[in-house]
Amino acid sequence: MTTDSVKRAESTPDEPMPFAELGMKQDEYDRVKEILGRRPTGSELAIYSVMWSEHCSYKSSKVHLKQFATKAPKSDALLVGMGENAGVVDIGDGWAATFKIESHNHPSYVEPHQGAATGVGGIVRDIMSMGARPIAVMDALRFGGAHQDDTRRVLPGVVEGISHYGNCLGLPNIGGEVAFDPCYIGNPLVNALCVGLLRKDQIKLATAPGPGNKVVLFGASTGPDGIGGASVLASATFEDESQAKRPAVQVGDPFMEKLLIECCLELYAADVVVGIQDLGAAGVSCATTELAAKGTGGMHVDLNQVPLRDPSLRPEEILMSESQERMMAVVRPSDIPAFMAICAKWDVPATVIGEVTDTGRLVMTWHGETIVDIPPGTAADDGPVYERPFHEPAGQAALNADTPDALERPADLRATLLQLLGSPNLASKAWVTDQYDRYVRSNTVLAQPADAGMLRISEAIAGAEPTTRGIALSTDGNGRYAKLDPYAGAQLALAEAYRNVAVTGAKPLAVTNCLNFGSPEDPEVMWQFAEAVRGLADACRTLGVPVTGGNVSFYNQTGSTAIHPTPVVGVLGVIDDVAKRVPTGFVAEGLRVALLGDTAAEFGGSEWAHVAHGHLGGLPPEADLEAERSLATVLVEAARRGLLEGSHDLSDGGLAIALAEACLARGIGATVALSGEPFTDLFSESAARALVAVRPEAFDEFAALCAEHEVPCYGLGVTGGESLVVQDVLEVPVSELRDTHTGALPAIFG
Amino acid sequence: MSAARVGVVTFPGTLDDQDAARAVRLVGAEAVPLWHADHDLKGVDAVFLPGGFSYGDYLRCGAISRFAPLMEELIPAARAGLPVLGTCNGFQILCEAHLLPGALTRNASLHYVCRDQRVRVESTDTAWTNAFEQGQEITLPVKHGEGRYVASAETLAEIEANGQVVFRYVGGNPNGAMNDIAGIRNEAGNIVGLMPHPEHAVEELVGAPSTDGLGFFTSILKKLVNA
Incomplete structure (x- = not known):
């Protein structure tokens, strides 16, 4: 079997490469050739194709998302902003919280259990990689109509996946949402949020500084899961039929993730980690290019050192594998023995696969041959940027003109109350949330069905300085509102999450968001996206809460029918004395009930x-x-x-x-x-x-x-x-x- | 006298160990961490086997943990009278280790269930329940996918006849357990296993809306002081 080495690429400049099969456009491929001054090897093409994908590069959304920075309100609380694995905010008394929400929509439709489970796993690793102990999760879920057949396939699987993975990890699930609408029938939304705590001076970043420092891959071994397009590469280049069939959805092992959490926290406490990155989308490709790009600038990796679950994997597949429960750390050579001892204590396999260099190049070898030699920043940071065209949807004016004014009002308001209370969107979600452990770690002050989840901080990390403070979290979003007016809809999502945090007594502090939309190549969807981002950025400025990070999920559509635009917004707040939290609802007899705020006849999207x-x-x-x-x-x-x-x-x-x-x-x-x-x-x-x-x-x-x-x-x-x-x-x-x-x-x- | 020392065991995948240690400290006892890979009980006066998914619950809940090096020390010590409490996964481990009779199987609903559960105290003649009243109803959270207690007809008759049923679910059986059994003890009463979680019902501010779990920890203190 021939290895497509750099030497071979130089000698076969005209060999056709399957860039289109990997989702790359001709002009993007031409740019890769321009950067390298030659055609890419199969491994290099694997790296560029995943790093420049919509999912990793935000190429369609970037030009809009920058408003979250340019319009950001002044905030002393923001310690780490957008662009890292997760944002970090100062919550007082030397403590910091890191939180982020991320989508796992498409995998959850294909394989609901594993898709949702690995969604939880991925966001938890993002939080761990900031140096924090993950302390809670929550999930914002959208399904097709409750009575539609496929919802009965997707919902139980998704709930079971979240339940199994989250419960087994030992993280309380303290809130979230479940909503139904036929627009999500082929495109359920599974948005997972994780929050973690750390001391302010213990923030870790994804960076690989210091030539000579070792690059360690630890956690699960690498298998053929989630490879998707890489098998195209392997079979196109090597004509090996056995490589062709790969599961596209990753399989999670929450037990390994639990060990990884405890192992990482002990590694941080021992101060043997210089930089760290989790392996999520685009696996080793993403971790190596991002670490190298943010550090000294160079890295040498021997791909033969990567522990494999399937020894027949080709280098292209190793680079693209999305096997779960893996992390990559940069470690000083003198700390390697201590690092390895802690991993051994937790039964976490760890392997040195390379080292940091000052060459400015990411170089990878396979059986002694160089198969990758690229400037890492070109893959990690210099991806394509698109100014996609957008315009208001053709039917938008007619939709807005079709007001609910003419709808017949009910004669029997008692019956209407019961009809709504028993409708799937408003009914009790206990069937779902009773499958989640909300008590583990004993810090849960409020959990669903409370308006916001709340956690005490003091006991969250053993031996840490006591504090009376707590944090509150809520996620909200309303696709119908956003469909009618994406600008206002995004603002209403923020307003509701902000309000949900405030009603518990916590002061809203910072925002994360998961922006779920149809195809960015459709100018009408792109308009919805642009309007939603503009609305959210404006509202964050007015309310004084900065966006700390988040995620964009495009292509949530079947054929030409997109989901309702669904910006889901998470707000984190702080309460100075957690004992003063306000419970949700009526807790005693004889209390005065009051309504705050004015009511107008507003029924659009209701x-x-x-x-x-x-x-x-x-x-x-x-x-x-x-x-x-x-x-x-x-x-x-x-x-x-x-x-x-x-x-x-x-x-x-x-x-x-x-x-x-x-x-x-x-x-x-x-x-x-x-x-x-x-x-x-x-x-x-x-x-x-x-x-x-x-x-x-x-x-x-x-x-x-x-x-x-x-x-x-x-x-x-x-x-x-x-x-x-x-x-x-x-x-x-x-x-x-x-x-x-x-x-x-x-x-x-x- | 010096504080009672209660060991809290951590296996790979144990989740409620910090919670159990906190509950032990709340009643003024010392929580001593015990590590699965050590052949060392550190001279503790009692042992708490907390919940979680030890070894990922792979193979069968508790089936791998029972062979841990620590268990090689714990099993004979428990047989010799050391007080041991196993909750949830800890209960499963005690059954797998044959320190308690019967087994815990998949919930009848086939779903994991987390809820605040009423249970009735059926036996106060144990190291861990002597602070309760016979017949007292208490609220503790349950959270498990495999908590359905089963045993052979003979075993069931025997433990009922011996008064070895310590807790029974009331107001609904969350998992389909035989005879609504939530927890049992060995004949001597030093070993107790139950599916509900006393360690999540010890503080007003957090966890279940009850502090009924404190009774387990005051019981063991009473037992040790009187010993």
Whole structure:
């Protein structure tokens, strides 16, 4: 078998290479030849093709994403911004948090269990590679219609994959979302978030400085998973039939990942790591080029040293393999024995595969022949950048003109409440979340169905300095709103996550996002993307919360039909004293219930229009960011002063659903009165609103605080009793609310 | 006297070891880390085998752990009377090691289940439950995929007759366990295994909405002080 070495490439300049099969355009291939001054070898082509793919290079999104930096609000909290494995924020008392959300959409459609499981694994390694201990995960999921056949294939598999991998890793799953819409039937969204903690002075970066330092590959061995296109290369060059069939979805081993976590933390504590990078998409190609590009600039790797699960793998396949549970570290030669001893303690295989050089070249050898010789920055940083054309979709004006104004209003609001409460998007998600461990590590202060997940910090890392602080996290997104107006839809997603964090008493601090869209080659999709990014960047500036990182997922479409544009936004907040957290819902009888914020008749994209009429048209609710900021200020201050006994964000389904969920939290009813038109008051989805429960003797102080910040505060009634009573409108026993709410998903999924 | 020393075992893939150690410290005892690969019990007064997925639960839950070097020390010590508590994966390991009768199999629902579960204390005559009242109902979280207790008809009759059932699920059986069994003990009462997690129900602020798990830790202290 011939190896396609650099020498061979030089002597066979005209040999046709399968760049098109690897998804590379002619002009991109021409640029590779220009950079190298010759045709690439098969291995080099493997590296460039994956590093310049949309997934790794962000070539279609880059020109838009830079707004997250140029429009970023001033923030003292940001320690590491976009471009690293994950952003890091200062949360006080010497502590830092790192968090990121990432998509694993396409694999989860092909093989739901493994696709979703490895999505969790990948984001956890991103967090580990910042030097942090991962402390929790959450997942934002979107499926096709709950009653569609394929949803019954995809959803149980995805939930089982997340459950098995996350539970086995020992990370609590503290929140997230599950939503259904037929637009996701061929393109489910599986967005996984992980958060980690570290001391501020212990941040690790993906860099390979110091010539002579060793490059160590550790964790699982490399197999033929997730290779996809590489087999094209191998078979095209070597005509070896046995290489052709490869599983395209990676297979996860959470046990190995758990060992890797503990092993990495011990390596960090022993200070034997100079730079570190996880192996995710594009495997060894990505890790070596990125580490080298950010370090001294050169690296020599002997690919024969890579431990293989399948000894027949060719170098091109080793470079592209996406085998899970692998990390790459740069280690001083004198620290190698200590490094290896810690890996041995945790039964983690580790192998020196190369060293850092000052040549400015990434050189790889295979059986003594040079098969890669490239400037690493050209693969890692200098990928193509596209200014893709975009324009407003042809039907957008008509969609916005088709308002819900003409839809028939319900005569029986009690029936409407129960209809919505039992609809798949609003029903209890316990069928899903009861499959996730929310308690492991004993730091979970709040978990689903609370508005945000919350964790105490003090006990998260053994032996660390005590603090009263905690962190809160929420992810939100509404594809229907974004379809009607992607600019406003992205802002509403941020506003909801921001509000969800604030209602628990935590001050929102930073943002991560996962932008799920159709094909960037469709100018109408590209318009949705451009508008969403512009909206999100503007809103982040107004709310004073910087974007720290995230992920773009394009090509979520079947044929020419794209999903609703779905920006999912995660917000991280900090609470100074975690004991002052505000639980979700009504926790005691005899509390005053108040609605904060104003309600207008806003039904475009609403859950009511969707469930009662199957209607999507008009415009989404107004995103009033100044009102959101004032509301959050009041909620955080009120929590600090201990004025709130309970709270709940208003969002999908409006006040009616918020009241029902608040009653369901502890099985405590409430009696409230409305002041306006009942249907609008109960089901409008106006943003910047929240429900609070206040002790009667604290109410005046609370009302004064609202007045001070010009947040409208309307007393609605009191908690207590066994029913939710909306005077002169409806009355439903809490037990009936519970049966409706909890029965829906088990009736569909068993 | 010096603080009671409770060993907390870590196998590769153990997850609740930090939680167990924290619970031990909360009642004023010393938590002593024990490592699976050591032939050393470090002279502890009692041992806590925490939950998790030791060795990835590969082959069968607990089937590999029972052969760990530490277990070679622990098994004879437990037979000789050392108090041992196994929760979740720890319970599975105790059954695999034949320190407790029966076995734990896949939940009847075939799903992992995490929820706050009521259980009734059926036996207070053990090293780990003497602080509870007979018949007391407590709330502890369960979180497992393989917690369905099964045993042969003879074994089941025997442990029921001997009063070896320590906990029974009430208000719903989360996994299909025979006779609603949540936890059992050996005849001597020094070894207890259960699927629920006392270590996640010891603080108001975090974990399950109950502090009923503290009773396990006050029980063992009482036992050791009186010993």
